[in-house]
Each structure stands twice: as C-alpha cells, then as structure tokens.
Amino acid sequence: MDILSAAGGGTGLIALAAVSAYRKSRLAAKARAAASAKPAGPAPRTIDPTLYGLAPRTELVLAGSEHDQEVAAALAAARAGDWRPAAHYLAGGGTDWDLRWSRLGPFNELAVEDDTWLRAWRAEQPENPEAALLHIDALVGLAWKIRSGARASDVSTEQFEGFHRVLRQAEEAAYEAVRLARPGDPNPFVAQIPIAMGLGWSHERFAELWAELTARDPFHWSAHDRALQYWCAKWHGSHELMHRFADHALATAPAGGLLSVHKLQAFYEQFTRDNAEVAEYQRPDVAAALAAVQADLAAADPNHHRVQRSRGWLAFVLAKSGRGAEAVEQFRVLGRFIPMPWLHFHDPVGAYVGHRAGAVLAALDSGALSPR
Secondary structure (H helix, E strand, O other): OOHHHHOOOOOHHHHHHHHHHHHHHHHHHHHHHHHHOOOOOOOOOOOOHHHHOOOOHHHOEEOOOOOOHHHHHHHHHHHOOOOHHHHHHHOOOOOOHHHHHHOOHHHHHHHHHOOHHHHHHHHHOOOOHHHHHHHHHHHHHHHHHHHOOOOHHHOOHHHHHHHHHHHHHHHHHHHHHHHHOOOOOOHHHHOOHHHHHHHOOOHHHHHHHHHHHHHHOOOOHHHHHHHHHHHOOOOOOOHHHHHHHHHHHHHHOOOOOOOOHHHHHHHHHHHHHOOOOHHHHHOHHHHHHHHHHHHHHHHOOOOOOOHHHHHHHHHHHHHHOOOHHHHHHHHHHHOOEEOOOHHHOOOHHHHHHHHHHHHHHHHHHHOOOOOO
C-alpha cells in the first residue's frame, strides 16, 4: 500500500506529517539494529597455492579433457568419417579388461554426438567386437543424455519415455555384443549395468549379470564402480546393501587393485543422501576406509590407469575428515588435474579449489604445514 494512501484523508500537510513520522521511525529502527549488530567478522582467508607446492587455479584442467596424440588423432579421424584409427586404438590393451573399457570413453562421447563413423564401421565390420561394444555404450550414453542428470522429479514424462526406449535398444544390442565378445571379455556385461539401473532390473536378474561378469574378471574396477551405483539407495538398493557390496570387494580384492576406493564412494553416497553433518567423515569406519585406500595406492603400480581417480577420492575424503596435511600431500601429487569426485560438481574447478584451500588452512592451523 502507498504511504500517502495509508495516511488517510485530510489535508496534504497531514499526509506529509504521516510520511515524516514513518521515515523517522524507520531510521530509528535501523539505528537500533546497527547498534545491536555484532561487528563484522574477519575477511575470508585465502591462500596462494604456489606457496604450498600446488598448481595455480589458472593451470588446472579437468581430468580426461586432454588426450594423448594417438587418441586425439583417432578422434579427429572419426569426426572426418574414418573409423580405422579408433578401431586400432580400441583393440589395444591386451587382457587388461578395465584398461580396454577405459579406452572407450572419448569415443563414446563422440558417438553420442555423431555416430556416422560408428555406423560406417559397423556396416563394414559387422562382427567386430569393439564396434559392437561401443554401440551399446553409445546407446546408454544417448539414453542418459535424453534423461539428463536431473532428479527424477524434474525429468519430464517425454524424457523418461525416450530414456527407457533407448535403453531397451541398448539391451537388445547387448545380446549381440556378448555373442561377438573376445574369449574372457567381461565388458559387454559391464556395459549392461547402467541398463539394469535405468530399467529397474530386479536384484535376482542383476545378480545373474554380476555372476557372468565376475566369472570373467572378478576385480574389474569400472564394473565395481558402476555396480555400487546400482546398490545405492538412490537406485535399487540401500545403504546396507551398498556397504555390503563395497566391503566384499575390499575383503577379496588383491592389494594394488584400487577397489578399496569404492568404500569411500559408499560413505559419500550415504552422507550426501542423508544430508549428514561433515563431522560424520571423522567416524572410525571412515578412517579405516581411508587407511585401506592409502595402503592400496602404496601397493599399486604408479602407472595404473585408476591411480589418479583413486587419489582424488582419497584427497576429497581426507579434506572432509579434517586431515588437512594429508589431503594437501594428495593434492600436490594430483598436480594440475581435477579428477573425480569433483567432476560431478556443478562447478568442478570452484569446488576443487575450495576443498584444496580448506585443506591447506586446516594444515596451517594445526601447525603441520608452512609455506615452502
């Protein structure tokens, strides 16, 4: 309501007096509030990362955003319609099935964007196992692109229909990929885990898939990474089932296989879903999981293709646990690369820099760190 109208009828002088009284009362209220307000706190603390052996923000890059010469050349050729360099690259990796799986990533993204080259490859080599596998994975990527990464409540009916339609196409394509797979190759089964998630496979059907997969490779890193999502509460499991799955991997995997990192992911899933206080990361069972990852990294081949991702989770949970000095050591080793879990954040660089600075400040406050 307008102030002059609220003053009621009468002369203009009465109205002006009402306005003046209102303004005086507002000024008096502001003065009382200012007098009782607490003094402003200190300015936010900042760090110069280079003083602590850390890469400056301007040099940070997202893990996976840069490719070596062979991959870059194969991607460029595929964009131009030549699938042969990609076929040669994807056939590499020997019988390290998780390494072979990791090679699919950049080509999956390209095929989701434009699959002309993949369709040409499949037409010319219909029995090629790598092309068949990439076909499934690209369909899964397309399905998730249609759905988007939004919460289910924010996904439209049309998006869900498209998501399920494409996943069913991927499910059909999986039968052919299994038929064409090389002896001992678990990857056509790995590719089906997000299909199981999206189409809501029962626990019994998923267990059958898992049995086929682990009979071929019981310690496949990406398979465990994906299966943890199936068993978490936001998909088709619960905190209990998710932790049981992670604990079994932790108890059975060989040292240096880096499956221990999935226990840290399980805690993150649990605490995030429960909106838990950050103090939960200081629990003894989290500390035990951190120790297991540290031992696993110490035993791992330094060139293991999952070291960077495992170190990222270790740095993240150490920082959340208030163990700043240990977290800083991991951030130093990561150098200029930002790995998971920060790649899932809305602002990966900002989140990474924030957690890293928090670790440095915690280490400074504890006296465990000083500028170099």
